[in-house]
Structures are given as C-alpha cells and as structure tokens.
Amino acid sequence: MIPHIESGVHGFDELGNFKGGGGIPENTVTLIYGPPKTGKSIFSYQFAYHGLIIEEPCLYMLIDYTMKDLKQNMMEFGFNMERYLENDNFHVINAVTTNREDLMVDSEVYRYSSVKNPIDIMVKVGEGASLVHKKNPRFRAVIDSLTTLLLYNENMLIVRILKAYIMRIKAAGGTVIITYTEGSTDSNKETMIKSMVDNIIRLDGEYLTIEAMKGMGKRRAPYNITDKGMVVGKGIL
Amino acid sequence: MIKKSHIPKLDDFLDGGIPEGTSVLFCAYPGIGSETFGYQILNGRLQEGDKGFIFTNVAEPSSIIYEFNKYGWDLEKNIDEENVFFVDGSSYFIGSPVMGKYSIENYSQIKEVVKKAINDVPSGVGVINNLSTLVDYLGVEETLETIHEWNEFAKLNKTVLIYIFTKWDYEEQFIDEIKSSVDCLVNVNTIEDRVIIGQGFMVVSSSWTTPSNEMALFFIIQPGGVRIYIPKILVTGPHNAGKSTFVKAISKKSVSVDRKALGKFKTTIAMDIGHMEYKGFVADVFGTPGQERFDLILDVLAKEAVGAFILVDSTLPETFARAKEMISKCKAEAIPKIIVANKTDLPGALTTEKIREIMKLGSDIPIVPASAREKIGINEAMDAFLALLYRD
Structure with missing residues (x-):
C-alpha cells in the first residue's frame, strides 16, 4: 500500500477511503489547477500549515505574491506562520520580490531568487531541500504558483525546471503541491505539465475533482471556503 | 600569456591559470550555481587592472551588482571607472529599464553586440551568463555557431571568455558539441545521496594542459566566494x-x-x-x-x-x-x-x-x-x- 500523508484540508482525506488513513500519496507531486479564485492557494496553505503542526517541515516557493501577502492570507484562516519561521521548519524561496523591496532578511530559511532566473531557483531548491530533509526526511514542498513562472520563461525551460525540481524534491523524500491557473497558458503547455505530475486535482469553485491520483479512481466532491479554510464534502464516485 | 583564474586550486589544475584568448566553460548540474566562478575570475582580473564585461540574460545588472557586493567585490566602482561594463540581455525582456553600455532588445542582436563587447576589452575577460538560457533563445544550431564566432573573435583580441552553463537534460550530442567548442571544460558536480551534500569542480579538458582528473570540493561563502575544503x-x-x-x-x-x-x-x-x-x-x-x-x-x-x-x-x-x-x-x-x-x-x-x-x-x-x-x-x-x- 502506498503510504499517504494528511492533506490538512478538511474532508479531503476521507475521499479516498484508504485503510489506515487517506490523504495525499507520500513522495508524489500533485497539481492543483482551476480557474482563478477557486481556492488553489488555500489548499496549499492548509497542506503546508498542517505539515508544520505535525512537525513536517515545508519548502515553500513564493511566486505570485509577497511574503507579507502569504502571512496575511494564512492569518485569515488562523494560521500563524511566525513560530514556524522562527523554528526553521518553514523554508521560503521568494522568487517574487528582491530583498531590497521586502523586509525579510536573506537567511538560510528565507532565500531570494527570481522567476526570470530558473538556474538560481534550482540552486536555492537544492540547498533548501538539503536543509529541510535534515530537519525531517518526511517533508512538504509547495510551488504557488506555476502561472507566473510560465509567463516569464520559454516552454522548454519550464519543462527543465519542473523536471529538475521534481527530481530534486522526490529524491529528498518530499511530497509536492503545485498550483496553476487554468488557461493562463496554451493547451500544449498544460498537457506537458500534467504529464509531469503524479496526481491532478481540479477546483472549479463548486467541486473538487480528483482527475488522477496514485492508487485510486476519479472522485468528485463539493467544497466550500470557510474561515477554517477549504472544507470538502462527501465524495461522489 | 597565462593569467591567474583567482579560483583556489583551479590554477594548479590549469598549470598556472588561463591563457589569453581562450574560452572556459563551467558546466554545472542543475542545483549548483557556477556563476560565482565567472564573477570571481572577473573580479580578480579587474583587480589586476584588466578590463572586462558581463553578458547577462538571467538577472538584471542591478541584481548582479548586489551579488558582487555580497561577495565583497566592488563592481560599481569598476563600472564608474569604466573598467567593466554590462551587456544587458535581461532587463528589456522583463520590462525593467535597461542598464549598461550595451543592451539587447531583440535576440537577433546578441551575436553582434557581444562581439562589440569583446572588441572593447582586448586582453581582458568576458563572462557569458548564461549559455543555457541563450540556447532557449537561439536554438542549438545558432548557439553553437555563435559560440564559435565569439571564440574566434576573442582569440584574435586576446580576450578570455568564461561561459556559465547549466546542464539541464539536453541531448547528449548537443552537450558534446558545446563541450568541444571551448578550450577548457570545468565540470561543477554535486555529491549527493538523495540531497546535495557537497559540490566539487574538476577540469575535464583543456587545450593547454593535461587535466589531472582531480576533484576539488568547495563551498561558496559571502563574503569571499569559492573556498576549497578537504572533505x-x-x-x-x-x-x-x-x-x-x-x-x-x-x-x-x-x-x-x-x-x-x-x-x-x-x-x-x-x-x-x-x-x-x-x-x-x-x-x-x-x-x-x-x-x-x-x-x-x-x-x-x-x-x-x-x-x-x-x-x-x-x-x-x-x-x-x-x-x-x-x-x-x-x-x-x-x-x-x-x-x-x-x-x-x-x-x-x-x-x-x-x-x-x-x-x-x-x-x-x-x-x-x-x-x-x-x-x-x-x-x-x-x-x-x-x-x-x-x-x-
């Protein structure tokens, strides 16, 4: 049986009906995609934050918004990141702002990079993966989101970064969530991205659809965004 | 004439350093930054009173100046004194104001503009960061042709060219062709077992000396740059x-x-x-x-x-x-x-x-x-x- 890790999203782990607890297959890559404002980032907040609570560190790649936004967004659901930034369990690669614009100090757990410089991003991912792995070989990783990265780089380069990223994190033992806004690139790119991940979840604002997931068939369930985060209802096969 | 590379251990591997007019390729695995090698060589040569340039298509000049500062190397002063300049192939494409003596707003200009830059620094050094990104713009054929032309031109001008290259999963044949296009190839490898635990460099080929197949383990510190250690x-x-x-x-x-x-x-x-x-x-x-x-x-x-x-x-x-x-x-x-x-x-x-x-x-x-x-x-x-x- 494939070991699973708890997703942190209310109701999601019950969808699979796995013996010994559901969730996300460990050491896989899950793509969460859908139209804008459907809760993709919220899924990744819950995934990351739940990991932190159970001492699974997280390597979080910030691409679409600043650290200030991330903290605020998470705070909306009562997730206080400060403690985990302090105890070095929450590692951030900030590819969106330079540290001249941001107040955070460049440190071992908070690294700056640039969406335009995938080579540098991979350097930071390599270092980050080693550090996080040292804290706990069972760790989580998030890219939120791929959309901006796609905007700034050539097709082939994206494939290379993603391949290198997935290889690096998987080798280190991590479980990955990648978010992506549907339609923000051409369908070729989309197909390409889908072919590189293990699990695919689509959010449309009303329903969460598991289009593909290791060890289980398609599932569909309604969901709501509440002040506790995303809550997934009973699944339909 | 051989000039020091200013990278510890590399000069021993290369029989004293890098001869004028030659090209050196730093070939790194994804996950290791080899641009520090290029920057350190440039900084060392500037301190010796030579001239140089940086062609960048991965970071805006201001970010590179900032990086240099973190290493403790004053690039800005050298820019002011006209010892070094940028060929900015980055800013325009991300909508930032261009900066530097030369800038590129169209990929087709790259070859000629860099040739001008080479011409401006006789007996100096040019850092090309990054060759793999160039491949994305120009494609394999044109990139190879461009490198050959730059290298020929640099030889005549006695300019050393340092190429920074990330070895993404390209076709083997292309990698071989890139490698054989330069006078000297330095591999920058990781030592890993699931995660990266060390990094080392090794001279794989060189036209002026026989490589020793010795690997030097290193780490990069700020300030400081490349430092060798015994594992x-x-x-x-x-x-x-x-x-x-x-x-x-x-x-x-x-x-x-x-x-x-x-x-x-x-x-x-x-x-x-x-x-x-x-x-x-x-x-x-x-x-x-x-x-x-x-x-x-x-x-x-x-x-x-x-x-x-x-x-x-x-x-x-x-x-x-x-x-x-x-x-x-x-x-x-x-x-x-x-x-x-x-x-x-x-x-x-x-x-x-x-x-x-x-x-x-x-x-x-x-x-x-x-x-x-x-x-x-x-x-x-x-x-x-x-x-x-x-x-x-």
Whole structure:
C-alpha cells in the first residue's frame, strides 16, 4: 500500500477511503489547477500549515505574491506562520520580490531568487531541500504558483525546471503541491505539465475533482471556503 | 600569456591559470550555481587592472551588482571607472529599464553586440551568463555557431571568455558539441545521496594542459566566494570488523586512539584518523568505534561526512544487524556509502551476494569484498566509492 500523508484540508482525506488513513500519496507531486479564485492557494496553505503542526517541515516557493501577502492570507484562516519561521521548519524561496523591496532578511530559511532566473531557483531548491530533509526526511514542498513562472520563461525551460525540481524534491523524500491557473497558458503547455505530475486535482469553485491520483479512481466532491479554510464534502464516485 | 583564474586550486589544475584568448566553460548540474566562478575570475582580473564585461540574460545588472557586493567585490566602482561594463540581455525582456553600455532588445542582436563587447576589452575577460538560457533563445544550431564566432573573435583580441552553463537534460550530442567548442571544460558536480551534500569542480579538458582528473570540493561563502575544503570520509561498522586496519589501508598516514582492552586485542576507543589521497581525491578519514556507546560520535561525524565505508566481517553474519543499524544512521544523514565485506580471505567468509541477501540491501549500495589486513580489494573499494561519489 502506498503510504499517504494528511492533506490538512478538511474532508479531503476521507475521499479516498484508504485503510489506515487517506490523504495525499507520500513522495508524489500533485497539481492543483482551476480557474482563478477557486481556492488553489488555500489548499496549499492548509497542506503546508498542517505539515508544520505535525512537525513536517515545508519548502515553500513564493511566486505570485509577497511574503507579507502569504502571512496575511494564512492569518485569515488562523494560521500563524511566525513560530514556524522562527523554528526553521518553514523554508521560503521568494522568487517574487528582491530583498531590497521586502523586509525579510536573506537567511538560510528565507532565500531570494527570481522567476526570470530558473538556474538560481534550482540552486536555492537544492540547498533548501538539503536543509529541510535534515530537519525531517518526511517533508512538504509547495510551488504557488506555476502561472507566473510560465509567463516569464520559454516552454522548454519550464519543462527543465519542473523536471529538475521534481527530481530534486522526490529524491529528498518530499511530497509536492503545485498550483496553476487554468488557461493562463496554451493547451500544449498544460498537457506537458500534467504529464509531469503524479496526481491532478481540479477546483472549479463548486467541486473538487480528483482527475488522477496514485492508487485510486476519479472522485468528485463539493467544497466550500470557510474561515477554517477549504472544507470538502462527501465524495461522489 | 597565462593569467591567474583567482579560483583556489583551479590554477594548479590549469598549470598556472588561463591563457589569453581562450574560452572556459563551467558546466554545472542543475542545483549548483557556477556563476560565482565567472564573477570571481572577473573580479580578480579587474583587480589586476584588466578590463572586462558581463553578458547577462538571467538577472538584471542591478541584481548582479548586489551579488558582487555580497561577495565583497566592488563592481560599481569598476563600472564608474569604466573598467567593466554590462551587456544587458535581461532587463528589456522583463520590462525593467535597461542598464549598461550595451543592451539587447531583440535576440537577433546578441551575436553582434557581444562581439562589440569583446572588441572593447582586448586582453581582458568576458563572462557569458548564461549559455543555457541563450540556447532557449537561439536554438542549438545558432548557439553553437555563435559560440564559435565569439571564440574566434576573442582569440584574435586576446580576450578570455568564461561561459556559465547549466546542464539541464539536453541531448547528449548537443552537450558534446558545446563541450568541444571551448578550450577548457570545468565540470561543477554535486555529491549527493538523495540531497546535495557537497559540490566539487574538476577540469575535464583543456587545450593547454593535461587535466589531472582531480576533484576539488568547495563551498561558496559571502563574503569571499569559492573556498576549497578537504572533505571528511567516514569508516564505520560493527566492533572488530577491521575498521582501523581499513583506515590504515586507504590512508597515506594515520593515527589510532586505542587501548589494549583486557590484554590481547587492541580496540579503538576514540577514533582512527587518516588522510586519503587516491586518484586525485583527497579526504580526511575518520574511523569510528563500533560499540553502541560511541554512536554519538558516529552521529556527529555522519553529519559532516561526504561519504562512508561501512565495514562488515564477512565471516560473522550475526553482526550484520548492527551494521545495518549503523547504515541507517548514515542514511538519516543521507550520504553515499559502500559496504566493504572485510576478511573475505578467511574460511567461512560469505559471498557478497549472500551478504546482500542477509542484510536486505538494495542494489544501489555497492558491496566490495576485501581484506584490509592482506590489502586485498582496497583499490576496488576506493574505486567503487569514487564512482559513487562522482556518479560516473
């Protein structure tokens, strides 16, 4: 049986009906995609934050918004990141702002990079993966989101970064969530991205659809965004 | 005329440095930054009073100036004094204001603009960061053609060209062609076992000297730049597996901190320390005691080591469980490791297949039969270890 890790999203782990607890297959890559404002980032907040609570560190790649936004967004659901930034369990690669614009100090757990410089991003991912792995070989990783990265780089380069990223994190033992806004690139790119991940979840604002997931068939369930985060209802096969 | 590279150890590898008018390619695996090599060479040459330029298509000039500052190198002053300039192939494409003596707003301009830049720095140095990004713009054919033209032009002008290249999963043929387009190829590799635990550089080919196939392990510090270090290698295994003898066998010189426990046989109570130099790989070797009460030492050493030899006594399968436990300790720290099946010359010694079966080891961990006492299998063990480290 494939070991699973708890997703942190209310109701999601019950969808699979796995013996010994559901969730996300460990050491896989899950793509969460859908139209804008459907809760993709919220899924990744819950995934990351739940990991932190159970001492699974997280390597979080910030691409679409600043650290200030991330903290605020998470705070909306009562997730206080400060403690985990302090105890070095929450590692951030900030590819969106330079540290001249941001107040955070460049440190071992908070690294700056640039969406335009995938080579540098991979350097930071390599270092980050080693550090996080040292804290706990069972760790989580998030890219939120791929959309901006796609905007700034050539097709082939994206494939290379993603391949290198997935290889690096998987080798280190991590479980990955990648978010992506549907339609923000051409369908070729989309197909390409889908072919590189293990699990695919689509959010449309009303329903969460598991289009593909290791060890289980398609599932569909309604969901709501509440002040506790995303809550997934009973699944339909 | 040969000029120093200003990278420690690299000048030794290159017989003094980099000759005028030649090209050097730093070929790095994704996950390692090799641009520091280019920047450090440039900074060193500027300090010698030479001129230079940076072609960038990965970061805006202001970010590069900032990077230089973090290394403790003053690029801005050199720009003001017109010792160095940028060919900005980045800013325009991300909508920032362009900066630098030259800027690129259309990929088709790259070749000619860089030639102008080369022309501006006779006997100087140009850093091309980054060649792999250039391939994305220009495609394989045109990139190769462009490199050839730049190199020819640089030769006439006695300008050194430093190419920074990331080896994404390109076609082998393209990699070979890129490599053969330059005078000197330096590979920048990772040492890894699931995560990166070290990085090293090695001169693979050079038109002016014979490469020594020696790998220098390094880390990058800010301020400072590229720094060389001697890595630690761990030798561990159950009590009386022959660790001290093995440390001696692989070391040029070694010391052992031990005492004669209960008279007859020596046992190591602190650790064995040796210095290994084999086929260009240099390391300090630490042999830990096998008893459980010393596991703390193993813990500490495993954190710092880049690799481990795990010794087992091939004649004593009852000790394999303990060996396995010690492996899992090293595994927690994720370092490349090989099993040395010691005492293979003694009667009752198990075969490596049998040992693999009993210890339930995956095929990714090599097992090498050896006799540390009789000096059998020592070179084989070291070869297997280096192959693992270099991921040949």
